[in-house]
Amino acid sequence: MKIKDLSVLAGVIGIVLMMILPIPIWLLDVLLIINISLALIILLVAMNTKEALDFSIFPSLLLITTLFRVALNISTTKLILSEANAGEVVATFGKWIANGEIAIGFIVFLILVVVQFIVITKGSERVAEVAARFTLDAMPGKQMSIDADLNAGLINEQQARERRSKIEREADFYGAMDGASKFVKGDAIATIVIMLINLIGGFIIGISIHGMSFGDAMSTYSILTIGDGLVSQIPALLISTAAGLIVTRASSEGNLAEDLTGQLFSYPHLLYIVAGTVMFLGLFTPIHLITTAPIAIILFIAARTMQNNLDRKQVEVEQLEEEQQIEEVRSPESVINLLQVDPIEFEFGYGLIPLADAQQGGDLLDRIIMIRRQCALELGLVVPVIRIRDNIQLKPNEYVIKIKGNAVGGGELLLNHYLAMSPGYEDDSVTGIETTEPAFGLPALWIDEAVKERADLAGYTVVDPPSVVATHLTELIKRHAHELIGRQETKALVDNIRESYPVLVDELIPSVLTIGEVQKVLAKLLREKISIRDMVTILETLADYGHYSKDPDVLTEYVRQALSRQITQQYAQEGEAMRVITVGPQLEKKIAESVQQSDQGSYLAMDPVSTQSVFQKLSEQVNRIIQMGQQPVLLTSPAIRMYLRQVIERSMQDIPVLSYSELEPNVEIQSVGVVNL
Template identity: 80%
Template sequence: MKVKDIAILAGIIGIVLMMVIPIPHVLLDILLILNISIALMILLIAMNTKEALDFSIFPAILLVTTLFRLALNVSTTRNILSHGYAGEVVQTFGTWVGGGEIAIGFIVFLILVVVQFIVITKGSERVAEVAARFTLDAMPGKQMSIDADLNAGLINEQQARERRSKIEREADFYGSMDGASKFVKGDAIASIIILLINLIGGFIIGMAIHGYSFQDALQTYSILTIGDGLVSQIPALLISTAAGLIVTRAASDGNFAQDVTQQLLKYPKLLYIVAGTVMLLGLFTPIGIMRTLPFAAILVFGAWKMQQSIAKQMQQEELMEEEQQIEEVRSPESVISLLQVDPIEFEFGYGLIPLADTQQGGDLLDRIIMIRRQCALELGLVVPVIRIRDNIQLKPNEYVIKIKGNIVARGELLLNHYLAMSPGFEDESVIGIETTEPAFGLPAIWIDEQMKERAEISGYTVVDPPSVVATHLTEVIKRHAHELIGRQETKALVENVKEAYPALIEELIPSILTIGDLQKVLAKLLREKVSIRDLVTIFESLADQAHYTKDPDILTEYARQALSRQITQQFTSTGNMLKVITVGPSLEKKIAESVQQTDQGSYIALDPVATQQIYQKLNEQVSRQIQSGQQPVVLTSPTIRMYLRQIVERTMQDIPVLSYSELEPNIEVQSVGVVNL
């Protein structure tokens, strides 16, 4: 055994021997001073620990110090009853604390006992009991959290083992503290009993054996009893306070002093209120301004110094953050972050900053939230987060919209004006700056506030700049929705459907189709502005047809036919009449003969002359429909619809191409034009 181990064993044995062997007065004084020193050291250690496990030996120390203190009580009691003297330490505490008055000494001692027993000991005992119970109840959840982190690869096996060990040690510690707190409670009760024994027994022995008079016995043994109680209760109070600090400490990065200065003094402005209250207390009460003024001045000075310190600390943190950012830019790993491309970006010149600045009344952020909700309802697509930033390279009133880092649309705004679009005839009294409406390319003019009412009376459609931007952004998202849905987004949609329809997803994925196959079908539907919100119907049709073909073009046609009611309602919003441009037999035959079949799928191979003729014929019919104020819709047979769509989307991407199988039987179809070769 090492020397320190032998010393500790000898100390424990010595504590036990103190209870039965008389101790000289000088040695007893030294031990009493040692007891106070140990109690003070334990309190300071408890104040400087960051968490309870940093002082995990505390329950055992609490038991040993309680035993040591009781042994000292027995020794002092023996000397008091035997000799009427227990050393200078007990004598000094008995006379000095009470100021020579026995009643005052008794009252001080009783106050210390009440504070320790009722306030600190009872509170520490209750906190330790609750902490032990909660720690044990939380152990299964903490263990599951560690297992989840380990399975996810966030921690390794060694870290998991250390965290499990810490949880077990926490449970053992709080369980031990729950039991050790009972020692403190018993020590407080024992102190009261020893007080009565010293007082009553000393009074009897002093008069019966030592021949003291009544007054001398009362004076001598009362002082010794008070001194013995105080010299015992002060270390007990310190250790009880240390126990309360240990069990009430929450998780923290610093010790008790750091937590007090950082949290309790975190709001220096409140000290000004306290200083003002103290000043008012001195002005309007008999306390007097001369007593409260110095204290209020100290509070004001302290608050000012703390504000200076906080400001200086914030400046240092900003400098450190800037230096850290500079170091990150200089580091080779910083280049990796530049590879990230935002799905959607909205950039604007400095003149349009009020659009996005809420302090200047801008509501662009709220409008973008509504755009995402609208796209989710109309297209069934969860639009990614739209990155908004200013760009000094743009013109002050210019903005651009980017899809995956590429500019797909741009426009200009005049913030203090309104965009007015003509109802079909021009009113010369409406004067403004000519421009083009960015979303649909319609001719428009920018008018000021004074001209707004006149334009509305003349039938113009008048919108404010934020609405222009919101409409343009919405149309761009709809036009490029097929680019925003990838495999990751498709998987998220599949997981959402799986919660309500697990059997459908288990049959479809991955035994029949992969996530990539589903993504191609959904992207093709969105490319033609067909909503994919009804994913259950789409997946049902794919589960039925994917056994026969894996061609995404053909699967898309089957999905469109399954969505016939939705597609029909999309183009017949009012009534049951649908006016269409039909494809003549000669054109259908030409397209069917031009279809080429390969191992990778089928495609159409038309000669340039025939393709040009189709464009010309179709453009004539579409222009006639637009001039009559109707939405042009091309209707053809199911077998060639996807091939005709491939031809049309090259020059007329917004023209819908439907097949007969995609229309409901109750819809009356009226042909307003025929396209033939």
Template identity: 80%
Template sequence: MRIKDLSILVGIIGIVLMMVIPIPIALLDVLLIVNISAALMILLIAMNTQEPLEFSIFPAVLLITTLFRLGLNVSSTRIILSEAEGGRVIETFGQFVAGGEIAIGFIVFLILIVVQFIVITKGSERVAEVAARFTLDAMPGKQMSIDADLNAGLINETQARERRTKIEREADFYGAMDGASKFVKGDAIASIIMLFINLLGGFVIGMTIHGMAFGEALGTYSILTIGDGLVSQIPALLISTAAGLIVTRASSEGNLAYDLTSQVTRFPKLLYIVAGTLAMLGIFTPIGPLATLPFAGLLVFAGWKMSNTLAQKQLEVDQLEEEQQIEEVRSPESVISLLQVDPIEFEFGYGLIPLADTQQGGDLLDRIIMIRRQCALELGLVVPVIRIRDNIQLKPNEYVIKIKGNTISKGDLLLNHYLAMSPGFDDESIIGIETKEPAFGLTALWIDEATKERAELSGYTVVDPPSVVATHLTEVIKKHAHELIGRQETKALIENVKENYPALVDELIPSILSIGDVQKVLVKLLREKISIRDMVTIFETLADHGNYTKDPDILTEYVRQALSRQITHQFSTSGDPLRVITVGPTIEKKIAESVQQSDQGSYLALDPASTQQIYQKLNEQITRLIQSGQQPIVLASPTIRMYLRQIVERTMQDIPVLSYSELEPSVEVQSVGVVNI
């Protein structure tokens, strides 16, 4: 244990023992001076803090100083009653305040107790209680504000974590202050009780034990009681004032003195009004001008001086802002900043502002946070920050989703309505505004609140506008996920894997593959909606086959085969047979014969007529399955899968193309159609 830790423990134990063991009068004088010095130091620290958390230990200090002061009260009471004296400090305070008149000293002491108990202690207790309650009530709003700033890109993860920690510390601090203020109140009550004990007990003990006359006992014990009370109440008053300053201080850029001088002197014209009032008070009342006019003149001079100072500061600020604007226009950074393109943007008309305004009940920011979490779990992709802004060029109820500055999708919302999607048959009693569901293009109706319940009973799927936007945004992100991962994003994913698998990453990058090579493989996986969350398996496969080929298409096929369990569960989750459209031998042979090799890798050199013929045959089978309500899946051999995918994705991008090697042996495959030419 360190010396300073041991000294604190010994000091606390000493305070407790002081209540039981008598101490010498000389030591009592020293401890009383220490008590006054500590109280003054605490008050000065409270005045010079810029925000309450800078003195977060104050609740504990308040408890220790209160305990110390009570220990001194017990010790001084024991000495006063047993020896009819209290030491130089107590006697000096008592005689100085009383001034030879015991009644005057006693009244002054009672006034000091009233000020301490009724004004300072009571006010500090109330402010601490209110501050604790409001701080706890404001925590959810502050947390949402931090999440909104993080989502908007105004702060990073580290800054958000620091802000959340600060909010938690503020709640703990004000809660502790609410409890600690009760100690101050109890100390004030104990001081009043000890006053009467010293006074009445002193009379009795002085006359019965020490053999004093009534007048001598009254004078001696009154002086000692007043002195003892002052010695304890003055530090208590200082610490209570410090507690009031701590809980009433708002966060600012300076201490109490700076705030007073900068804020009180901000309105110099008010000093002229005060000066005029004082002058009139001296002229028209018996107070007389000699008492008020000098002070009024001083206020006029101070107001004039402050006006000149403020005008000079404002002129300097204006000149500095003008120079900064000129410099920004001249600097190349003013143009370079315009070149920044946000990965994802969500713009909406002014009629949809309530969606994003938390004060109007909008929860769009919270939904976007959940969308990013969902994409991270389903795709293994860290979605970039989504910029949210209103656009007056859009229609009031219109919104657009942009990827890298280009409009990808758009939609319309009616905030006071619900989107009802038909279950397959229409109910004529359900009346609404015809529209299209923006995410999947389904026919739907905008219905009002009164029709909502009837539509749900009729089997309609009814969703609110925020859910419509969230679904649309999620589908757009999933569809264009491959456009959101570049080399920088790939490097971040690599660094994340490296934290737990450094040997794997060091072997793969850069000796076998570059970051760009890995990025190309990840892009190809995401283009076909294959999750890249299992980065360890992906890197293991790339490390195994990267020495033999650098072709991203071939490496992607190896990775897909390594992810066979994941792919199987992605397309076959219910345990039912996997219904697929198989590719016949004629097409497989045609495609295999059309594959050409080059220095950059292999490519498909199929003539347009054959390509169109294959596409038509595939389209017939796919259309038949869609009309029967089934999810079409094309199954081909591993050697031609990626080339067949190139044919399909030109017009049917959402149709999955799998190979036999990507399916687990345990899954049952049922062919519902064969494509041949």
């Protein structure tokens, strides 16, 4: 054990032995001075802490100091009763407070005990109790706030752990303070009992054993009792005050002295009022001006000086801000900062500011948090922080959504209206401003509040403007998810899996595949709206087949086959046959013969006439399925799936292309169309 550990243990054992063994008078004097010094140190430390947790040892220290004072009280009581002498410290305090008048000394001492017991100790105990209860009640809300900041990308996982740990330590601290404050209360009661023992017992012993006269016994033991009580109560008062400061201390940027001077004297005009009030007392009351005028003048000068300082600081701050702006324009770093491109941006005109302003009832920020959670659950992708800003170059009701600095969607909103989409038939009683639903391009109407109920009854789908924006933003994120996952994002996902499956990750990366090669596979999956949430299965498959091929297209096909259950549940309705458009044998043969090999991998090189023919016939089948109100799905053999996807990717990006090996054996398939040459 270290020397400091041994010294603490020896000190605690010594405190216990003080209650049993006799102590020389000179040593008792030293210990009493140490007790006063220790209490003063604790008070000063409590005044200079910024947060309660900066002095987290205080509850344990409170118990040790209380035990130390009790031990000193027992030692002084033994000396007072046995020798009628408790050392110079006790005698000095007793004579100093009594000043020749024992009755006055007792009254002052009793006042000190009352202040200690009723005012300081009782108040600290109550504040500690309330703080402990409120801290425990606030824990769930604080935890939810941390989770919200983490989901919004405002903090990282390490910062979230630190905040959670701080909340737990705060709850433990205030709970311990609630119990430790009882020690101070018990110590105050014990002091009163010991005082009575010293006084009554000493008076009896002094007359019966030491042969003192009534007056000598009364004088001697009264002074010793008062001195012993003061020596004990002054440190107790200091520590009780420190306890009150700790539990009433709110979190701030400075200590008590900085907060007092910075907050109490931050309003100079109030000091002018106080100075005028004090001067009024001197002029119109029996209080003489000699008493009030100096104080009023000092307050006036202080207020004037503070006002000048505040004005000077305001000018300095404004000048500093101007200099910083000029320096930012001149510095090369300001140009470099302009090169940074946000992954996702949402810009809007000034007329749509209420969407994002919580004070005006806007809940766009809360909706974005839910969008990021939804994308994490559906796609397995951690969507980057979405930057929201107003743009005066846009129309008042216009908004634009950008991916990596490029606009990918937008529209116009009418905040006091609702967007109504027809159920397939028109109702002449539902009138409004014709428009197009931005997320899916459906015809719609902007209707006002008076028409809303009528549209609901007519079967229209009616949504408010914030829901329109949220839906549009969600669909664009899903459509461009493959652009949002780069090597850095892939590494974050892999590191998350490493915590639970370290063997899998170590086997795959970097010996089999690099982060970049894994990222290409994930991007191809997201491009076809296949969730990458099951990262364990994806990485297991890449580890199995990464030894045979590095081609991301080939590896993606293997991964899709491993995710067959997920893909089946995504496109097949439970209890119903899966309706698909199949690829004829002639078209499959044509595609297979058109595959070319190169150093970068294989690609499809089909002639333009055949490609145009495939587009035309596939479009006919897709339009027929859509008119039937069904989701078109193209089904082909595993060998040509990725090449057929390359053919239709540009013109029919939203049409899913599946292979037979990507569907579960128990799913029922019904062909509703065939595409052939």
